[in-house]
Amino acid sequence: EDQVTQSPEALRLQEGESSSLNCSYTVSGLRGLFWYRQDPGKGPEFLFTLYSAGEEKEKERLKATLTKKESFLHITAPKPEDSATYLCAVQAGTQGGSEKLVFGKGTKLTVNP
């Protein structure tokens, strides 16, 4: 069964204190790993897609990396506006039908000024 585990569940940082969020996965035939940001009361906002081990993508203070077993979302010098829940999802190959996304529970990030 495809599984996604995110850690930690919650993370508090001071403004400017860099850190990383982890997403470990077990899937049969990874088609893609997706990172989303979700603010309270809103839908998830797409951040990155990673397709193969060794791939990296960056956007402002965020950098996502991928290995064969996990992905990291590195946050460099975070600001209070980076506070949100970060969701990881994997898309695995299936026999017939759609390749659905399997989500982790998310990491709730709080950045204090």
Add this chain to the structure above:
Amino acid sequence: ETGVTQTPRHLVMGMTNKKSLKCEQHLGHNAMYWYKQSAKKPLELMFVYSLEERVENNSVPSRFSPECPNSSHLFLHLHTLQPEDSALYLCASSPTPGPYNEQFFGPGTRLTVL
């Protein structure tokens, strides 16, 4: 309007009521999805539609009934719900239902069942 929109944003209903959630995507995508997001749980896929045809039904109780009249609109009809159905219901769309496609989400409908 841009992206994916959902109405209503908040809904309170009794267990005997019938209501509908609406989703509209303005992205020209061909696939649409309903997800359920409960506290402390991962997003759960409920239904997938591709070009107005349902391609996946993720063992969802029959009190949830989806409808996709065209590739831009998706409805979720609700009847005789239970309190445990209270959750954030999210609609998403993607270019196709296949692999390598990012899904774009709407803001969600916060449903409370009394």
